[in-house]
Amino acid sequence: MKKYITAVLTASLLLSSYSYSKNDIVDTAVEAGSFKTLVAAVKAAGLVDTLKGDGPFTVFAPTDEAFAKLPKGTVESLLKPENKDKLVSILTYHVVAGKVNSKKASKLTAAKTVNGAKVSIKPTGKTLQVGGSKVIKADIKTSNGLIHVIDAVLIPESKKKPTSTQSIIKAAIHKGVPLFNAGHRSQTAAIYMQAGNDILGQCSSKACATSKKTIKTAMKKASNESCTTTQAWIMRHAFDKVLASAN
Structure with missing residues (x-):
C-alpha cells in the first residue's frame, strides 16, 4: 500500500509539473521571471559561476513571493557585502549535488546539501515538503541539473559551535x-x-x-x-x- 501511494504521488508530481530548459540553472531562473530575488542573491553571494558549471545540481528554488515572506529588511540585510558568508550558507542549503528528481526525493527522508547540513524531505498530500517549504513545481530540467520550485526560503540551523x-x-x-x-x-x-x-x-x-x-x-x-x-x-x-x- 505504501509503495502504491508513493507511486501515485510521484506520478502526480511528474505529470503536473514536468518542464525542460536547454539553459543552465541560473539562466533558467532568470528567464522564468519569478526568481528575481534568488538571482540577485546568487550574484551577491558569488555563486553564479558555480551554478552555471557542469554540476549536476538539484536546486530548491524559492520564488520572489517566498522571499517576501521573510521579515522586513531580511533580504536587504543579506545582500550586504558584510553578510556574504551568511548568504552563501543559506543559498547552498538550497542546493544538493547530483540530480534528485521527485521520484527519488519521495523515497528520501533527508538530503545532504552543499551547505553540509541535511534538509528534511517527506511526501505530503500531492507534493513534497522540503524543510519548512512545499514543492509547488517539480522536475524542471536544465542543462546542468534540476530545479524544484518551493514556496518558502530554507534557513539552515546555526552550525556555530560554542567558543571555549x-x-x-x-x-x-x-x-x-x-x-x-x-x-x-x-x-x-x-x-x-x-x-x-x-x-x-x-x-x-x-x-x-x-x-x-x-x-x-x-x-x-x-x-x-x-x-x-x-x-x-x-x-x-x-x-x-x-x-x-x-x-
Whole structure:
C-alpha cells in the first residue's frame, strides 16, 4: 500500500509539473521571471559561476513571493557585502549535488546539501515538503541539473559551535590591550566585561566551574568600581588566572 501511494504521488508530481530548459540553472531562473530575488542573491553571494558549471545540481528554488515572506529588511540585510558568508550558507542549503528528481526525493527522508547540513524531505498530500517549504513545481530540467520550485526560503540551523573560555579570553585581551595602551580604558573595560558575560553565559559544565567562579567574582568586584582603569585590571587579572589554571 505504501509503495502504491508513493507511486501515485510521484506520478502526480511528474505529470503536473514536468518542464525542460536547454539553459543552465541560473539562466533558467532568470528567464522564468519569478526568481528575481534568488538571482540577485546568487550574484551577491558569488555563486553564479558555480551554478552555471557542469554540476549536476538539484536546486530548491524559492520564488520572489517566498522571499517576501521573510521579515522586513531580511533580504536587504543579506545582500550586504558584510553578510556574504551568511548568504552563501543559506543559498547552498538550497542546493544538493547530483540530480534528485521527485521520484527519488519521495523515497528520501533527508538530503545532504552543499551547505553540509541535511534538509528534511517527506511526501505530503500531492507534493513534497522540503524543510519548512512545499514543492509547488517539480522536475524542471536544465542543462546542468534540476530545479524544484518551493514556496518558502530554507534557513539552515546555526552550525556555530560554542567558543571555549580560553578563546574568548584571548580574543578579549587581543582587542583590549592595544586600546588600553592607547588610553581607551573605558572601551577596554567594556570588552573585558562583555567577555566575562559570554563566558558565564555558555560555561555550564563542571570542568569550567572554577573558571566561572573566578570570572563571576571579578565581574562583581569590577562592577563596584567607578574607575574604568581599575575595572579593566580586575578583569585582566581574572583572565590571566583562568588561563594559567588551564596550562
